[in-house]
Amino acid sequence: MNWLAEQFAALSPAVQATLWTVLIAMAAATSSALLGSYLVLRRMGLVGDAISHAVLPGLVVGFLMSGTRELWPMLLGAAIAGLAMTYLAEWLRRHAQVEAGGALGVVFTSFFALGVILINLYASQVDLDPGCVLYGALGTSALDTIRILGLDVPRSFLSLGAVALLDLAFVAVFWKELKISSFDPALATTLGISAIVMNYLLMGSVAVTVVAGFEAVGSILIIAMLIVPGATAHLFTDRLATMLVTAVLVGWIAAAGGCLLAVHFDTSEAGMISVVAGAEFALAALAAPRYGIAARILRGFAFAFRIVQEDVLARLYRLEEGVAVRDAGALAMHRPAAERLARIYLRARRQLTRAAGGWALTERGRARAQALVRSHRLWEGYLSEQLRLPLDHLHEAAHRMEHYMTPQFAEKVEERLVQRDADPHGRRIPPQPSP
Amino acid sequence: MSRPGDIQTPPAVELHDLTVAYHKKPVLWDIDLAIPEGEMVGIIGPNGAGKSTLIKAVLGLVPAATGWVRVFGESYASRRREVGYVPQRESVDWDFPVSALDVVLMGTYGRLGWCRRPGAAERKQALGALERVGMQDFARRQISQLSGGQQQRVFLARALAQNARLYLMDEPFAGVDAATETAIVNVLRDLKQQGRTLLVVHHDLQTVEGYFDRVVLVNLRLVAAGPTREVFTRDNLLATYGGRLTILDQAAETVRRFEDWLPQTGAEPPHSAARAAAPQRLLSPPGAPPPAQPQHGAAPQAARRPPGENHALP
Ligand SMILES: Nc1ncnc2c1ncn2[C@@H]1O[C@H](COP(=O)(O)OP(=O)(O)OP(=O)(O)O)[C@@H](O)[C@H]1O
Numbered sequence A: 001m002n003w004l005a006e007q008f009a010a011l012s013p014a015v016q017a018t019l020w021t022v023l024i025a026m027a028a029a030t031s032s033a034l035l036g037s038y039l040v041l042r043r044m045g046l047v048g049d050a051i052s053h054a055v056l057p058g059l060v061v062g063f064l065m066s067g068t069r070e071l072w073p074m075l076l077g078a079a080i081a082g083l084a085m086t087y088l089a090e091w092l093r094r095h096a097q098v099e100a101g102g103a104l105g106v107v108f109t110s111f112f113a114l115g116v117i118l119i120n121l122y123a124s125q126v127d128l129d130p131g132c133v134l135y136g137a138l139g140t141s142a143l144d145t146i147r148i149l150g151l152d153v154p155r156s157f158l159s160l161g162a163v164a165l166l167d168l169a170f171v172a173v174f175w176k177e178l179k180i181s182s183f184d185p186a187l188a189t190t191l192g193i194s195a196i197v198m199n200y201l202l203m204g205s206v207a208v209t210v211v212a213g214f215e216a217v218g219s220i221l222i223i224a225m226l227i228v229p230g231a232t233a234h235l236f237t238d239r240l241a242t243m244l245v246t247a248v249l250v251g252w253i254a255a256a257g258g259c260l261l262a263v264h265f266d267t268s269e270a271g272m273i274s275v276v277a278g279a280e281f282a283l284a285a286l287a288a289p290r291y292g293i294a295a296r297i298l299r300g301f302a303f304a305f306r307i308v309q310e311d312v313l314a315r316l317y318r319l320e321e322g323v324a325v326r327d328a329g330a331l332a333m334h335r336p337a338a339e340r341l342a343r344i345y346l347r348a349r350r351q352l353t354r355a356a357g358g359w360a361l362t363e364r365g366r367a368r369a370q371a372l373v374r375s376h377r378l379w380e381g382y383l384s385e386q387l388r389l390p391l392d393h394l395h396e397a398a399h400r401m402e403h404y405m406t407p408q409f410a411e412k413v414e415e416r417l418v419q420r421d422a423d424p425h426g427r428r429i430p431p432q433p434s435p
Numbered sequence B: 001m002s003r004p005g006d007i008q009t010p011p012a013v014e015l016h017d018l019t020v021a022y023h024k025k026p027v028l029w030d031i032d033l034a035i036p037e038g039e040m041v042g043i044i045g046p047n048g049a050g051k052s053t054l055i056k057a058v059l060g061l062v063p064a065a066t067g068w069v070r071v072f073g074e075s076y077a078s079r080r081r082e083v084g085y086v087p088q089r090e091s092v093d094w095d096f097p098v099s100a101l102d103v104v105l106m107g108t109y110g111r112l113g114w115c116r117r118p119g120a121a122e123r124k125q126a127l128g129a130l131e132r133v134g135m136q137d138f139a140r141r142q143i144s145q146l147s148g149g150q151q152q153r154v155f156l157a158r159a160l161a162q163n164a165r166l167y168l169m170d171e172p173f174a175g176v177d178a179a180t181e182t183a184i185v186n187v188l189r190d191l192k193q194q195g196r197t198l199l200v201v202h203h204d205l206q207t208v209e210g211y212f213d214r215v216v217l218v219n220l221r222l223v224a225a226g227p228t229r230e231v232f233t234r235d236n237l238l239a240t241y242g243g244r245l246t247i248l249d250q251a252a253e254t255v256r257r258f259e260d261w262l263p264q265t266g267a268e269p270p271h272s273a274a275r276a277a278a279p280q281r282l283l284s285p286p287g288a289p290p291p292a293q294p295q296h297g298a299a300p301q302a303a304r305r306p307p308g309e310n311h312a313l314p
């Protein structure tokens, strides 16, 4: 510890200041990422934004009443303002029948306006720089230090660190309550874990956290710190604990990366932190294994490819049955390249083989094709018998549906049919192939 | 306040002149109802009839505008440990980052009280509950990667983990295939055998008589309640169902869900598809004979299909 302190003291003041800036931002990121994750899961991103504005009058009143720039009175004021806003918005929604988003909008803008008016009214006593609230003051707050253990520690690092620990304790102590009231508030309430109480506890903590976050990025960009890490983490994981840890890491990277980039380019830390957070999200959205856009596109291709395969198989099956080539050919030809690819793939999967003058189904391929044709014809029968669709309306619909039908569903449909052995065109409905 | 006849054991659920309103607009009017302990009771009614609201009112999730609710003769709050709840599946966000086991563990939270974490005993119990519904192999799976029927089983397992005396279940059979439905029914019958009371919102009129000892028919008001044989009649059903359902939007829904889900493994769409699109929920238009008549008993399915079905579609 001492050794570390000595090393640190040996650094040049500019580097020290930068390091402290990074640490302050990381402390703020810790608490915002933790609580923000819950906001993301509860689909309450807008609420985070609203609270970050609504706490302003609480800050001012806290400041006026304590007369100091100590953080704690302001945090208390903010928490009260945050809770008041939550309560009022809920009340409006309930009793004035204003829709939830609207109620929130009305209340938080009024609160924010009230805060601005208060600052202007008491401008002489409030040395609360509106610019600092809006844009954060990372650079300067690193300079306001007190001496601890032979080290000049910025006050804001201490207070933000304390808030981070507080939030960590909150999440740890109310782990199961937060989990169940976020996932299934109704069940939570019936079990005696009041979802309403949990909501207020969370909102109060968010208000406190948001004020702490002002220091780092200001009220405008706090939403980036609050929501983006959680949203990014959600793309990567499917366990709550992992998600929280990932969110904090994402927040740290944004905080550290943003501060360093800001120093490098000599621009605003708040802006850079948000930019880095946004970049992390974009990257995750593209690359995340399950929910990422890239993965989704791939899956889309996989699905399209499956349809091509199935159409190739079904067409061969119909040809085997002796359906006129002209009719069978009309069945969904895909682009030649796609069909060729599908045939290669199917051959590798041993569902197709080369045969004299073309292709033939293997045992396996025939079973798969038979299930498809069966689904197709059952659905045609269903549409014709139950929906009374004319004959020329059946094929398109069945051709689409066949790709979605499970054997179980096909069986259900069959149970409903009067004519079970042939479709409305008189073609045989094959039985379910044995596996 | 008390019913005539034996009042030695209070009913499992008793509603007295209960009216429930959303935004002052009543959706349930003046319900009087007593559910005796140890029975399996179906709540039947069309969409928007107030079935879920009825259950929520018993659980204290929505306030009563007038009237009162008793659970085992007392207020819900003092009996909550003895009540298990299976909400409608759509009521939660299945993208939530928890595993099936996590969800089942939530059933033990009520017993644990504030701030205590579930321990080894609870985990064992939760695993046991998963096993009872045949889901032990999916314990570690994130819940959005389960099919609709599997999700429903997880919900049921969670209720089992609550180990309650009275179970309130909101459409536990919605969107499950025949096999899952049978599995769920068997679990419910087990529970009944152990003397527990089950109050189950149910939509499939064809299975009502097979499943339930008693039925409660609601549509904004109580139409009838009592032993299935006496109450589940053509006239009562006609009085309960004013509107009709169509299969077409359900089929559209199936396809939409499928595409949201987009296959990862190939050929198998979610099980919910099978059930959601199954035509048996189709109801006859007003005036046509009701879908299921008690005297048909075990008649084959085709014969039970209401004659009006073909015309019920646009
Ligand atoms: N939170 C709510 N706010 C306002 N109205 C509501 C709310 N929940 C339900 N309603 C209304 O109350 C009525 C009864 O709803 P409920 O959910 O109890 O019906 P249900 O019988 O369960 O229907 P379903 O079969 O579709 O589940 C409906 O008209 C519905 O629109």
Ligand SMILES: [Mg+2]
Binding pocket: B051, B052, B053, B088, B170
């Ligand atoms: Mg309902």
